[in-house]
Amino acid sequence: DIYFARQQVAERLAGAREAMPEGVEPTLAPITTGLGEVLMWTIDYKPFNTANLAKPGQTGWQAGGGYLTPEGDLLDTPQKRATYLRTVQDWIVVPQMRTAPGLAGVDTVGGYVKEYAVRPDTARLASYGLGMSDLIQALDRANVQAGAGYVRRAGEALTVRTDALASTIEDLAQAPVVNRNGLVVRVADVATVEVGQAPRLGGASRDGHEVVLGTALMIAGGNSRTVAQAAGERLEEVRKTLPAGIEAVRVLDRSALVNSTIQTVARNLIEGALLVIVVLFLLLGNIRAASITALMIPISFLFAVIGMNRFGISGNLMSLGALDFGLMVDGAVVVVENTLLMLSQRRAEAGRMLTRRERLDVAVQAARQMVKPAAFGQLIILLVFTPLLMLEGVEGKTFVPMGATVMLALVGAFIFSFTFVPAMTALLVRDPKTVEVDEHGQAHEHETFVLRFARRWIQPAIRAAVDRPRIVLISALGALVVGGLVFTTLGREFIPTLDEGDVAMQALRVPSASLEQSLAMQMMLERAITAQPEVETMFSR
Template identity: 50%
Template sequence: MIRRILGLSVRARWFVAFATFLLVLFGAWQITLLPIDAVPDVTNRQVQINSFVPTLGPVDMEKQVTFPVETALAGIPGLEMTRSLTRNGFSQVTAVFKDSTNIYFARQQVTERLAQAADALPAGVQPQLAPLTTGLGEIFMFSVAFAHPDGKGVATQAGKPGWQPDGAYLTPEGETLTTSLAKAAYLRTVQDWIIRPQMRTVQGVAGVDSNGGYVKQYVVEPNLSSLAAYGVSVTELADALERSNLSAGSNYVRRAGESFLVRADARLRSISDIEDAVITTRAGVPVRVRDVGQVVIGGAVRTGSGSKSGSEAVISTILMLTGENSRIVANRVADKLVEINKALPPDVVAEPAYNRSKLVNATIATVEKNLVEGALLVIVVLFLLLGNIRAALITAAVIPITMLMTAAGMNELGVSGNLMSLGALDFGLIVDGAVIIVENALRCLAERQEHEGRLLTRHERLEETTLAAQEMVRPTVYGQAIIFLVFVPLLTFQGVEGKTFAPMAVTLMVALASAFVLSITFIPAMIALVITGKVSETEVKPIRWFKGKYAPALAKAIARPLPFVVGGVGVFALAVLLFGTLGEEFMPQLDEKDITVTNFRIPSASIDQSTQMQLKIEDALKSLPEVALVFSKNGNADLGTDPMPPNASDTYVIPKPESEWPDGVNTKADILARIEAKMKPLIGNRTEIQQPIQMRFNELIAGVRSDVAVKLYGDDLDAMSEAARRIAGVLRTIPGAADVQAEQTSGAPHSISRSIVRLRDATACPSRKSPTPSRRPLAGVKPGCFLRAIDDLMWSFGSPTRNATISRRWGRSPLCYPMPGRATRVRSRYAKSRGSPIQKA
């Protein structure tokens, strides 16, 4: 069959040339669609389920949320395993599926199981699926901050939106921000309600995660003495706020031929509206919120924060949709950010902090450089060996056409272009089949011309070209088959190995198949079209020189083969010995240029304390002249895709270009050493240094951030913790092991409140039949929300930051306040557990 294809290609040479031209156009279009990234995506098929319940502790979250969710997922087709992470108020369950499972089918099945398990979860718990992304998904990060913090260095004008002469900030909505908390909450509002909705419209974006600032709230701070004086309880205050924040409709009425919509709008719209809300009446006089307390702008209890160059900021992360082109999506996001900046409030700016496209561009530039240099080298060698420029160009044309055909095949097979897949291409293998056909055709044409003693007619030339190509069918097929078989074992790899090396094998096999097709169609057709006139088949000077040196050695080897055989065996034995001295590594580590410094503090460290310690770290690192930018993400973000406890922080260090490094800093290892030297004086931090992609891959694949992890299974957590510490001690003695630590499973303080309410007179609290525990004094109350053009602002009772101690907020607040003449005794008892004693009421 191949012989017939060769003959047809020569006869229909113009058709083959035109078909190849169309193929080039198709390949050029396909290469623009090829997903480009730095490395292969080795993330397994997984679905993450995140649940947020701020009122539940770790033990309750595990029993009431994590365990029911894990149990509900059991038996899903394709499910390999589940793992979970439970912290205070947060639960994450990761379901890992087989690689052959369709990720959309997996997410659909998980959603159905969660719906079935809804009755087994606490009221109000709504497990949510994490965005559809992978370990390569964090492609872009940006910060939202004031360009001139506190108005320093900027012209101010009273009454105009922006910074005011007194240091306050006036928003375009007319709200005056005077405290640092209110300003941080406004930055978060800008991110959540202006930037995030627009970013989610960018094609290829799966989600936008945010760290930093405060979720804005209007906080009612009741005066306990005023409440007692008016005989108003906390419950009545909360109920009054709910009644004052309603909107209802009643269809429409007809009048004079028109329809009028009936609507009662009692929504609260500002602080003054809240202050004017009526709680009750005393002696016919309304008691308003302003009479029993004050209303201020505050922030919700946060589990994460962000910082940049030593100052707090809102750090947002763009998550790329699975299968998209990271470089293209990152560029789209960057362009969108420029557009969004034009519409932001005065002096608020959103600046890029991390852009994956820089790494991708650098990686692809390296690959392109190697490919171009390899192609030019092959062309030069072909010209020197073939001695015919036309034949060399025909052979060299196989290289770009093969690349375009390979891009189409990679798109069809779902293989991305990266350092492993494109870097594995070997042009010597690609042109192997074409070289032997071209060389044999030149030989046959030259011999026929010499035999005829004249130039060949077109018929004779086509006949010789066909015969020459057909003579090389067997060596061409055998050569390609042998190379194919060499790479077949790579396709049997599973897990991370398969995701790493299978794309390389697939890409090379597609390229070889494309080159083989070209060698039996395009090459004979082009020889028939281009190789005309006088053809001479003479050995070029390099070949003649090499033969002159090789011929005597070959004669000696044939005459006395034993010494040469023994010498070959000796060289092989020496090579085996030297091979045993080589180090072993799964794959070379990609230099991502950027650096991540993960810092851990004691488990009891709050998010505010971690943030303050992190700001000192940023101040130290930004002093290095080779560092361009330092920013951090502390604790847990909104979407929970990268769950960290409050005592942990990820610091991103963005170095300057190598040309701007100071003297004495020549390699990345020098930068790491200088970073470690800067970190050493900062006590209270345990540091791990990695790279962004490397860290994310480790965490998603195994649930830990380190390169190597030892997992223990058992029922006794204390016994496993002790065993883990012993294992870590042994691992530290291994040469090359660094930053060996056992996971901390204890040490986080928590307080247990046990309140006893005894009523001497059952009528003291007429609203209660019997004493009932209340969560309101501990968790605060959220009686409603504001609905505004760009805001959805929750408001609650408590201090502005809602991070004060229990006694400060509610420790002196009885569950029910007495009316005059009623006798009530309230006693509270607080028990301490692994923490500082809480002030008693």
């Protein structure tokens, strides 16, 4: 239980806080996993050009190339602009994105965290007989908030709060350090106060320039598709609240990948089902019998989906894409063919149309004859997939849903092959109009033109193979050796290839490279790659 574990860790952290250095605040990371990054976006300025210049005094790009904030600050350097982007992300975007359902948190990379920098002048401090500790205490006193009890008035209790939080640079600059005989020494007298940037340990870029990258982290166990869609909708609402000239652009959306996977699975399922249905029509030669057999596909699939929902198995490309419709209709084909043959034989014996009761009895007998061979065949297939259920770790996450889904579908197909199929065949399939009977009075199995054509060519080949067993054995061994040699040249990955249009690239640098040097090299790489006509955008962190 992850929540119980977090509770235990939180209790131990609370006990360890007293032994930690001053200013250290341990926190727990969001409840997410390595695959919880469902949505990524960049906070960036709109491109600077003469078409999107703001009017003088209004928020946006100014004629001199700087950006004017809603607070009236002119950002005329790349560092200042990157700092403001981080401020927009931390104070406008993140609080709203955290309210999206299914999110455990929001991660931010890039830009500079804004802070007030107080740069002391040691000479002035010494001239006033002050030290660094005096300046630090003055700054602490000038930036506090505390309760002051309450005041009773007309039967009411009014809460009193002292608010001494510094909100501007001037508040810090005018904070008193010491009072000596009426002479008040303020922070501005012994130090310079200005807007600064906190040291950073990471950066983000897109298409060759610095940006701020935000990531929505899905809570562990959530549905990535619905959470990504909800986060995307919330981001669209957030975009309306951004200052003029600043935009939030989605660069990676997990829901697009999931939707692409769903379309791939749906297309594969539809194509596989249609192929099986066409083969059934061609081989059975009876539209109603082929239709009943084809109905095994959706019924068995529904049985598997019910089982997946009951046991908490996710529907993904591996689990749903592994369904083999040929295996699902195999038992039904055997039962239908045997039922049609026995119906023909019974009609030949009776010399008339069979009653409904007689047809049902024939269907029951036909199903009973096929139970053992079909059960052994299904059992062998189930045993083949059983080892997949024993996998653990990443392999288990990947292949256990596949094996469980196939096994559920096979179990459902086996059940319906001996319940639904015989009943529907007896009730809906008509007796053959003509019955071919041999010299012994036995009815022959009906063959379509496809089977007759195949028999014409296959029978001579089978006879020739039986007459030459040594040649067949040597040929089989030779094919096995050739197949083994070819197998050694194949790839070693068993994961399906998805062409969703995104490519992940890792640029390796020496471990001692500084952050600024790494960013400069990365932006050069991005400009070179985005220059290719096939590339739409590229972002890094």
